[in-house]
Structure formats: C-alpha cells, structure tokens
Amino acid sequence: MRPIISFLFLLLNLSCTAIADSLLKKHWYQQGDRWLNDKVQFLEASIKTQSDTPDNAAAKNIILFIGDGMSITTLTAARIWQGQQQGLLGEEHFLHFETFPYTALIKTYNSNQQTPDSAGTMSAIMTGVKTRAGVISMGPEQDRTDCKGSAQHNQKTLLEWGYEQNFDTGIVTTARLTHATPAATYAHSPDRVWEGDYDRHLNAYWYGCDSIAKQLIEGAFPAGLDLALGGGASRLENYYDSFQQQFPAGHLLNNQRDLLEWNTATQPQSEDGPVLGVFSSEHMDFEMDRRREQPSLQQMTQKAIEYFEGRNKNYLLVIESARIDHAHHNGNAARALAETAMLADSVQLADDMTKDDDTLIIVTADHSHTFVMAGYPKRGNSILGISKNQKNEVVLANDGMPYTSLGYANGKASGRKESTEHFASSEDKNFHQEVGIALPLETHGSDDVALHAKGPGAYLFSGLMEQNEIFHTMLQALSRADMSAEDSQ
Ligand SMILES: [Zn+2]
Known part of the structure; x- marks a missing residue:
C-alpha cells in the first residue's frame, strides 16, 4: 500500500511542477522572439548613433542630472519598481536614461576618504579637482572647517565658468538650495554645514567666511546665476529682502502655484533679473509624501528648461534628485526607488523638450550606498x-x-x-x-557609480573614469561649441 501512496504523491508533485514549468516556459517562449528582436534593435540604434554623431558635434547646452546616492543597485531596483508599476514583470524595463547610447563607470573616492561624501564628490564634478569630504568647491589642500586664508583655495565651478562665458546657468534640487550638492555648483566653503548665517563656526565669523546662503544671494546671483529652484527657506529667507533690492526685476517663487503660474516667456522682463524658487523650509518632501504646495522635481525641471530654451542663449543646468540619499540613509528602499523613478521621468521630460543635436544630457550619481539586491x-x-x-x-x-x-x-x-x-x-x-x-x-558605499549620456560630446564619456574627469569632459564638449562659433564668424 505504502509504495502506491508514495507513487501517487510523486505523481501529484511532478504534475504540479510540470504545470508551473509550462507556465514559465510559455512566458519565456512568448518572449523568445523578442529577445532576438531586441538584440537587432539595440544594434541598429547603436549603429545609427555612431553615424548620426559627427566627431565635431558641438554641445550648445548641458543638462547634468545628479541622483544623490543613486548607486548601480538603486538603478536596477528602480527600473524593476517602475516596470512593475506599469504592470510588467519589471526586469525587462529600462529607466528612460538607461536607453542613452553612452555610459561610463565613475570612481567616486574623495582626496582623503575611500568612501566619499556629497561635498567632495560634487566639488570634483563641478570644478575638475577632487577634494576632501565636507569641503565645497575648494582644492584638496583646504582643511575642513578652517576658514583662515581659505579663499585662496577656491576652485572655479562649471557654473562660474558659465557666467564668464555668457551662458545662462541654473540649479534645481529637491534638497535645501544650500545643501552640499547644490552648494558645490555656485559656492566655496571650508565646511558644508555652514549653510545659513547661524550654522557657521566661530572661526568662520572671525576670518570672514560667508554662509552658503549669503554666497547664493549676494555672490552667485550678481555674478550671473540665472535660476535656483529647491528647498531651504530656513537658511534663505533672511536674504529675500536683499534679493528683491538687488533685483527689482527678479522673480521670487514660494510654492507650486507660483511655479506653475510663472510665465517663463515674459518674466523676468530684464536680463538682470534672476529666478529664485524656494518651496519648503528644509529639504522638499519625498515624492511619496509630497504636499500639494510643493512642486515635483519634474515640474521644476519643466519650468527651468522652458525658461532657458525660450531665452535663446547657451545654458548650463544642474538638476539634483537629492532625497534618494536620505531614503537610503534611513534604510527605506521604497522611497529611494520612487525618488529614482521621478528622476528618470524628469530626464525623459528634459530629453523631450530639447534637441538631440545641441543639448548634452548627462545622468550620474555623486556616490553609492550599501544597498543590495540578492537571493x-x-x-x-x-x-x-x-x-x-x-x-x-x-x-x-x-x-x-x-x-x-x-x-x-x-x-x-x-x-x-x-x-x-x-x-x-x-x-x-x-x-x-x-x-x-x-x-x-x-552609510554611503565606496563602489563606482554609473554615468549615462546622450547628445553632442556624449561619446567622450566611456570606460572607467575619475569623477573629476566629468568636469573636463563637459568643458571639452562645450569648447567644441566655441570653436564652431568662431568658425562660423
Ligand atoms: Zn548621504
């Protein structure tokens, strides 16, 4: 009797496995043709990219997207998350920028740390010089938190170079505008924590290091910065009067409605009126919790590009999805993936709103995290x-x-x-x-991050690169624009 029961169980077990197997196989076979098609499509796209992009293609504009803490594992998990939101299995999905033709791996270490922080990494991207953790756009010889004589270590940022070359320039972020990553685009500080006037240490007062907030309002805007959108009113609102006195034609936005009602074609009227949008007291909300008075990263991206595209000048725009990093620090994958997906949708919008033959779009991260996907x-x-x-x-x-x-x-x-x-x-x-x-x-991770690029000069990004090389590569893409402008005169 017993062998018969065992046999029946075995049969039952086998048939269940067979049903599961056949369901799976059906799925794979249905997709079978697609794998072959995909391969052909990928090759066709690559060959077309090669032939469409002449070596001397000139970048007129650069839009640099930074996913703060957007490690490679974050990309993998976020693409599956976004795919599953759309009813797919997930793994076969691509985030929009993952379809870009050029990619590179980026080494992120700081000059003094194997595992980096955002201040040192963003300074490397913005100035072409790797520096110490915690230092904002100053060279590696600068000690953190030592104000005395620090100004001599300032390194010119990409946006500062842009003011001189008569580019329009802007920064968009979901963090406080004075936080490390956005700060490294326009400010110089021996310590990232000196965001507002009262955040500074005594030696900053004594030796005259301005807060990052003051550098934004009374340094960067007068020097030529055209647009800053993000959070951080707690550090900036002391300077609203100063902003309005300096720039009567400037534009100050405080909430989502202000942003959406902003007519980018007519305001600001004058060339010397920059746009300052501060939409929250501290960092802006996570996308999953966003209150209605705050705009999304995508809405800020749309307005910023609409504004610059309408002004007919060359432009440099940095857009940061800042809070991927914060969700990871909290060990909270759901918000990190939603923030990454929002970044991807913002990149897609930027891609749709700009021309492939004049705008270089770069998407990268400042550093990694300890996020894993396994089993x-x-x-x-x-x-x-x-x-x-x-x-x-x-x-x-x-x-x-x-x-x-x-x-x-x-x-x-x-x-x-x-x-x-x-x-x-x-x-x-x-x-x-x-x-x-x-x-x-x-904590942050020490491993490399990815860079995806599209547009003129994108092919210059390849292989394994030092993070500071991103700066030099962007200038290379732009200097081609200068050269072709001279040719046409
Ligand atoms: Zn962090």
Missing part, C-alpha cells in the same frame, strides 16, 4: 516583497523566517524580526529593510 527571487518577484522561488514559495532563511531581496550592508539596527507579520508589510512605503551591520544610520 534567488523568481522572475517578476515584487521588488519590495519577500523572496519567493520559481514555485512561488516563500524562501526561508536559516532562522526559518522570510527575507526581502532588498537590504543594506549596514544601517539602523532593526535586527531579525521574530514574526512573519513584520515581513507581510515589506511592500509598505515605511518598511525598513534589514541590515547586516548595526550603525546609527546607513
């Missing part, structure tokens, strides 16, 4: 969900508990939760992924 989840497994195998069974760890495919190598200690209910909420936006090493906050 053997089945194809199409919910990216925020617990790991399930090919048979759709929950995979258990050594302690008998489920686990998510996303996690962090370090961060806020949550410990292994001892109830399966904990994992039932893994797709909730407030879920915190598990961590390997307990620290007060998750």
Whole structure:
C-alpha cells in the first residue's frame, strides 16, 4: 500500500511542477522572439548613433542630472519598481536614461576618504579637482572647517565658468538650495554645514567666511546665476529682502502655484533679473509624501528648461534628485526607488523638450550606498516583497523566517524580526529593510557609480573614469561649441 501512496504523491508533485514549468516556459517562449528582436534593435540604434554623431558635434547646452546616492543597485531596483508599476514583470524595463547610447563607470573616492561624501564628490564634478569630504568647491589642500586664508583655495565651478562665458546657468534640487550638492555648483566653503548665517563656526565669523546662503544671494546671483529652484527657506529667507533690492526685476517663487503660474516667456522682463524658487523650509518632501504646495522635481525641471530654451542663449543646468540619499540613509528602499523613478521621468521630460543635436544630457550619481539586491527571487518577484522561488514559495532563511531581496550592508539596527507579520508589510512605503551591520544610520558605499549620456560630446564619456574627469569632459564638449562659433564668424 505504502509504495502506491508514495507513487501517487510523486505523481501529484511532478504534475504540479510540470504545470508551473509550462507556465514559465510559455512566458519565456512568448518572449523568445523578442529577445532576438531586441538584440537587432539595440544594434541598429547603436549603429545609427555612431553615424548620426559627427566627431565635431558641438554641445550648445548641458543638462547634468545628479541622483544623490543613486548607486548601480538603486538603478536596477528602480527600473524593476517602475516596470512593475506599469504592470510588467519589471526586469525587462529600462529607466528612460538607461536607453542613452553612452555610459561610463565613475570612481567616486574623495582626496582623503575611500568612501566619499556629497561635498567632495560634487566639488570634483563641478570644478575638475577632487577634494576632501565636507569641503565645497575648494582644492584638496583646504582643511575642513578652517576658514583662515581659505579663499585662496577656491576652485572655479562649471557654473562660474558659465557666467564668464555668457551662458545662462541654473540649479534645481529637491534638497535645501544650500545643501552640499547644490552648494558645490555656485559656492566655496571650508565646511558644508555652514549653510545659513547661524550654522557657521566661530572661526568662520572671525576670518570672514560667508554662509552658503549669503554666497547664493549676494555672490552667485550678481555674478550671473540665472535660476535656483529647491528647498531651504530656513537658511534663505533672511536674504529675500536683499534679493528683491538687488533685483527689482527678479522673480521670487514660494510654492507650486507660483511655479506653475510663472510665465517663463515674459518674466523676468530684464536680463538682470534672476529666478529664485524656494518651496519648503528644509529639504522638499519625498515624492511619496509630497504636499500639494510643493512642486515635483519634474515640474521644476519643466519650468527651468522652458525658461532657458525660450531665452535663446547657451545654458548650463544642474538638476539634483537629492532625497534618494536620505531614503537610503534611513534604510527605506521604497522611497529611494520612487525618488529614482521621478528622476528618470524628469530626464525623459528634459530629453523631450530639447534637441538631440545641441543639448548634452548627462545622468550620474555623486556616490553609492550599501544597498543590495540578492537571493534567488523568481522572475517578476515584487521588488519590495519577500523572496519567493520559481514555485512561488516563500524562501526561508536559516532562522526559518522570510527575507526581502532588498537590504543594506549596514544601517539602523532593526535586527531579525521574530514574526512573519513584520515581513507581510515589506511592500509598505515605511518598511525598513534589514541590515547586516548595526550603525546609527546607513552609510554611503565606496563602489563606482554609473554615468549615462546622450547628445553632442556624449561619446567622450566611456570606460572607467575619475569623477573629476566629468568636469573636463563637459568643458571639452562645450569648447567644441566655441570653436564652431568662431568658425562660423
Ligand atoms: Zn548621504
């Protein structure tokens, strides 16, 4: 009797496996032709890109997108997340900029740290010189927090170069406008924390280092910065009067309605009236929690490009999705992925609004995070969900508990939760992924980040590059514009 029962079980087991297998195979076979087509399409696009882009193609404008903390794993997980939001399995999806023809890997270390911070990395991208963690657009000989004699170490930023060359220039961010990444585009400071006047240390007062807020309003705007959109009223509002006195024709925006009602064709009337939009007291909200009075990154991107495209001058625009970094520091993958997807949609809009033959679009990150995606989840497994195998069974760890495919190598200690209910909420936006090493906050990673590029000069980005080379490569793409302008005179 017993062998017969065993045999029946075996048969049942085999037929279940066979059904699961055939469903999977059906899926793969349906896609079978597509894999071949994709390959052909990719090659056709590559060959077309090569033939469409002459070596002397000139960049008139550059739009540089920075995903703060947007590691390569963040890209993989975000593309699956966005694909699954659209009803796909996910893995086959591309974020918009992942279809760009040119890519490079970027080494992110600071001059004094193996694992970098945003101040040092963005300074490298903006000035062409790697520097110390915490230092804003000054050379590596500058000690952090030492104001005395520091001005001699200032390094000219891409936007400052742009003021001199009569480019329109702008910065858009979802962080405080005085935060490290945006600050490195227009300011110089021995310490990133000197954002507002009262954030400065005593030696900054004593030796005369201005706050980053003051440098924006009374330094960068008069020197030629045309547009700044982001958060950080807590540091900037003391300077609103100064802004309006200096620039009676300038434009000050305070909320989403101000931004959307801004007629970029008629305001500001005069060349010497810059645009300042400050939409929150501190950083702007995460996209998943965004209050209606705040614009999205995409809305800010649209207005900034509309404005610059309408002015008929060459322009340099830096756009930062700042809060990918903050979500990762909190060990919260859901918000990090949503912020990355919003960045991708903003890039797509920028691509749609500009011409491929005059605008170089670059998308990169300042540094990585300890974010990991692992295990053997089945194809199409919910990216925020617990790991399930090919048979759709929950995979258990050594302690008998489920686990998510996303996690962090370090961060806020949550410990292994001892109830399966904990994992039932893994797709909730407030879920915190598990961590390997307990620290007060998750840290940056030291690994390389990706760079994607499209447009004139994009082909110059390839292979493994030092982060400061991004600056020199952008100038190269632009100097071609100068050369061709001279030729035509
Ligand atoms: Zn960070």
